[in-house]
Each structure stands twice: as structure tokens, then as C-alpha cells.
Amino acid sequence: MPKNRHIALLVPASGGYSRGVCQGVATYALEHDDWLIFPYERAEVTKLPAWLKKGHIDGIIGFITTPELGRQISSLGVPVVDVQGEGNCPASPVLDTDPEAVAQLAGDFFLQAGFINFAFGGYPGIFFSDRRSAAFCRILEAHGRQVHCYQPPDKVAATIKLQFQELRGLEYEAALAAWLSKLPKPIAILACNDIRGQQIITACRDLGISMPSDVSVIGVDNDEILCRLCRPTLTSIAPNIEGIGQMAADMLNRMLDGEQVEPVLHRMAPLRIVERQSTDITTAQDPLVLAASRIIRDRACHGISVDQICELVDCSRSTLDNLFKKHLDRPVAQEMLRIRLNRGMRLLEDSNLAIEEVARECGFTSATYFCRFFKREAGATPALYRAQFARR
Template sequence: MDEKKRIAIIFENSYERPFKLINGILSLPGLRDKCAFRSFPLYQVQKDDVFTDEWQPDGILAMVSEEDNDPNGWIQHLDVPVVNLIHTRRHLHPSIAADYSSVVDAAMDHFGAIECEEILYAGTKGGPLLGLIDKLFRTRAEKKGIRYHMLEFPEQLDASDAADLESIVPGLREVLENATGKIGIYSTHDRRGRVINDYVIKQGYSVPNQVAILGCFDSVDAKLCDPPLSSIMLQDKEQGSTAMEMLYRLITGQELEERNAVMPVLGVRVRGSTVGDEANDIEVLRARNLIRERAAEGVTVDQIVDELNVSRSTFEKRFSALTGRSPAQEIRKVRLELAKEHLLTTDLPLTQIAPKVGFMDRRAFMVFFKREAGMTPGAFRDAHR
């Protein structure tokens, strides 16, 4: 048996998204038979102490900015393959990152659906994505005729900073006081979004009626916020598994189909910080939960509407406005996600997978999968293994 490939994972450890990525990395079938892993905290390792003579990696999965002032810039000089899991300007390493164009599109669509008249982007001061995301928001806001602002926030904020946030971020009070209508705030981190939420409420603004706040990563901070924070959902599991596939190809001398790939977001997890308690919006939230719980049973839009006891036309219109998809599209999306997971993580034949995603007939499942994924289930399984 060949010796296992040694994989170093160099991620942040101060929030939970890296652990979601690791779950994706480890989800690949048979990976443990091929690879051995060690994890190193991004901001605590130094060039001279990270690896030992006894343990040198065959490949590295990292989250590094690739800027000249990056303390982990030494990684780029190592003579081993590296795959980066964040977007960078320089593209020094092969990478798979979130598609920030789709992040901004999702945020703008959501703010438009809840009738925000102004947008504030709460960016990370000095962050490598600050200019990119600012430009994307500014361009889209100009096209829609929406007043736009950008303010830079420190990387690290915690709950105690809410009391002094206007001194930490000069200009924040002015933006809020001069807003001529409902303002939507997008934060690149849920924790920052939670601090902004606490500050806004202390200043006497109503969330979400006057200020709607949207975070990113769908983390614990989003769920524990009061009101709960709506959040952009990234494809962490698929991003992690794709990164591992890319790295293994590099280690074994294979070509990459795409050196710097991006992955679109899943959409917005709608919560109280942007929709409040409006009856129709709450029904949308209930419907999304029902779809995720029962898509594998073959649930239909008619069944959802009957259970919620709402007007189908009103429900479909509001669902599409808040999620960017129709209820039928949401059902197909969830079923496809479940099908892909079964194909990638099990060796079950299609006759057994089909009923697990709501199809009693194998042929109907194959037609559905090819239409939605662009390839047959068998081809998908082969391509991703």
C-alpha cells in the first residue's frame, strides 16, 4: 500500500467557517485511506516552527491573502502544492473561493425585495476584498439608482464595541442620521453584523423597519443575534471538497481543469434582521424549512401552500422576492443537493438513491438529475471521484 499523502491545513480558528470547510474536505469518499492531515492555526504559525524534519507536507490547504504584508507569505516559497480557499488579487496559488459577484447580487436582490432605499457596505479595513466588493456594490447601486455608502470596520469586533462603534467607525452615525429611507447594511462577517445590530438598536432605530442588516457565513453569531441575523450562505462543504480534489490532483501530477475557480453562493438565509415579523415573510421562512425537511419526500408547492393555508400567488411572489427563486426551484435545488451528497458520500446504486430524494422511479431521477446538473448521476459521481 502506498504511503499516505501528508496534508497541512492552515486556516483561521477564530470562527466556525473554517471548520465547515474542513468537514467538506473530509467528506470525500476514501480520502482517509489516501491522506493524513495536520491542522495549523493561521495566525499562530511561523515559517521556522510550523513543520518538523519528521513531518513535511506533500500539499497544503490554506486561507492566505497573498499580499506582500501577509505574515504567512512564506507559504508561497515552499516547494509543495498549495490550494488557497479565499479570493486574492494576485492568484499566486491555485484557488477555489466564494464568488463575490454572486454574494453582492444576492445581497442587492434581497435589499431590493425588502424595499431598501440606501445601501451601506460594512467592509473590512485593509482587507484584500474591500476594493473588489466596494466596486461591485457601487456599480450595481448606480444601475439601480440607489444611494450607496462604504465604511471600513476593524477586522476584530466584539459585543463590547457596540457602545463605542461610532468612534471606532467615523461616519457611521452620519450615514444613519442622513438616510432618507430604509437602509440595508451588508457586513462581510456575521459577528460584525451582530455588533452593528446592537449599536443601531441602542441608537433608537428599528430593525428591520428602518435598518435591515445582512451578514455572511450563516454562523452562530447570526443565529444568536437579536433579532436573528439574515446571512449569505456560502457553499462551504462543496468548496472544501473541491479544494481537496484540486490539491490531490496537483500532488499526483495531474492537470487542473481550472486554476482559479469560484463558487456561487447558495442564497440568503432570511431571518428577523431583514424581514421582521411580517406575516407573509414568516410564511416564507416556514416554507423554506418545510422544503428542506420534506424535499426528499417529493413535497410539492401545492402541498406547501395547503399546509401553510396561504394564497399561492401571494406566497410565490413573496418567496421569489425574498429568496431569488420560486418555491418549485427551491424544491429542485434541495433535491439536487441531497442527490449529489448521496452520490459523493456513498456507493449506493441509483435505484436506492432515487427514493431518498423523492423519486420512486430510477428513470425519472436520472432525467431530473441530468436536467438540473447537466450530466447523468453516474457521470457526476465519476467526475468528482
């Protein structure tokens, strides 16, 4: 019988991101009977727990939040994998969500929706926010677009950093509200994470700014509870956090076997954008495209045809298709299928409806055809997609 491996999991218990990492580690451990995991059930990891100094630990997976914590952990002389992403434990491998891929997803989404004004709302001075901000600016500037980045006064920025570290996440500062009020409208905003996205939504509501017609927001982390509590509900980029947890566990296991794993930053691409109400809008400047898009959004899942849409907006099919291709880079029929696919994804994620019922809710009379369509577009059958989402 192999010797047990005692693994300290120094990942905070709060937040969807950290819970997902823990889930990935747990999934890996289920296949490795010699792993005994000791979690750290606190909201924040700021110093080395006393029990870790006294106990026998073979390896550590953790959020290494400060250089001092990194030094304390390194002094234990055991293999470490850092899943916080900042790199505060220089001799250890680091895992993080790829900021370039996050920015690319958001940029492509907003450009395809027809936006011409863009902004980034983050926490200046926080490493993951700065990385995502820089990537978002690069990607949009490559398309000839300027990004309005939230840059509060230095004193306010220091307060923001303190608030973030203390996890007073639902507060927002007056400087954020002032920035939002001055932005050109309509505008597409990438928030550095879901907490910031929720703060932006709250500030817009307090200011009387219409959402999503004037301000459209995408967050990052896809913390399902937080996103669904927002009004409007928050569209978010889903990182592969369970994959990060599994990769971290596999790295640590190889290090415990004596393998040399390079102490470099490993970046994992996010999974996809989970669309909710905060981006439920088309911003094309053409009035026919706007009118048709509203009809599609309201009735695509209720059996309306392309010809019926053309009648309602008093336009020929060829003209409307050309306008959609010009402004949205896709024809009318493809936009209808996109709306129906997103509806199917949401129902598979958020409900226990049978596949046949999901098909009907998306406007398909045949469950068989819906399954073929869904597999072609999403890369997995509806049943497999639901199972994969439930494991994340």
C-alpha cells in the same frame, strides 16, 4: 496499496467560514483513503508552524494571510492551494466566494423588498470587504441607486484593520455608530460578513434605531450560531464553503498527480440568502402594500386567503395585485407562497420536525402537496433539502 499523502490543513479553527472549508476537505478525504490530514488548530494562521518545517508534508491547503507567510510556504517546495482568497501565494491557485454573486443576491433581495436607500458596512482595507463593496456599488448604480459606503477616517480605518486581524470582532468603533445615525431611513445595509452585521445590529440597538423597520441588514457567511445570537437574528448569504473545501482538495490531489493547475483566482457562487429577522420587512411606499404585507407575514402560514387579505385592507383583489406587482414585482399569492417557502426552509434547517409537521406549520393541509410545492420552488424535495443543508 497507494502511498499515503500527508496534507497540512492550515485553516483556523474559529469561524463558520473556515469550519465549512475544513468540512469540505474532510468530505473529500473520506473518499480518498491515501489522504492523511494534519490540521492546524489555532484561531489564526500568521506564521509557518514549526512542525510543518520539520515534518514530511506532500501538500498544503491553507489560509495564506500575508505575503510573508506565502513566501515561507512556497519555500517548502510542495503544491499549495490558498482558500483565504487574497492571493498571497502567487504561484498557487486561489479560491474565494464570488463577490459579484454575493452583491447580486443582496441587491436583488433589497430591490424586490422595495428599498430606495442602500448602504455597505465593511472593513475598509480588508480585501474581501473591498471586493464586495465595489460589486454592491456597481450593481445598485446600474439600477440608478446610490450606495452609502462606510468610510471612516484613515486613523480609524487602520484601527479597524488591526482589530479585525486580532479577531476582536464584537467591538464596534464610534465612527460606525456615527455613520449609522446619519444614514437616511429606512435603509438596506449589506454587511461585508456576519461579524460586521452583528456589530451593526449592536450599534443600532445602542443608538435606539429600530430594526428592521429603519435599518435592515444582510450579512455574509451564514455563521449559524452568530446569526441566531443576534437580536434581531441576522439574515445572511450562505457561501458554498464546503464546496470550496472540496474543490481545493480536488485541485491539490490533481497537482500531486502531476497536473498543472493554473495559479489564478477561482470564484465560487454562494448558495442563497438565509432569511431571518433582520430583513423581515417590506418597505414599499404604498400604505396598502405595507398593510397587506404585514398581514401576510403574520398569517400566511395560518390558512389566510388572498380574498381575506383584500377584505382586511378594504381593497379589491385586482387593485391589490396590481399594487404588489408595481412595488414588489410579484402578485399577492406569490408573496404568500414566498413567505411559506421561507418558513419551510427555516424549519427544515433548524428543527427535527417530521415533513408532515413542517407542512402543517407552513399552512399546508397535505404533506404531498407541500412536497411538490417545495420541490418546484427550491429544486429539491424537503427531505433532500434537509440532508443537503446538514452536510454544509
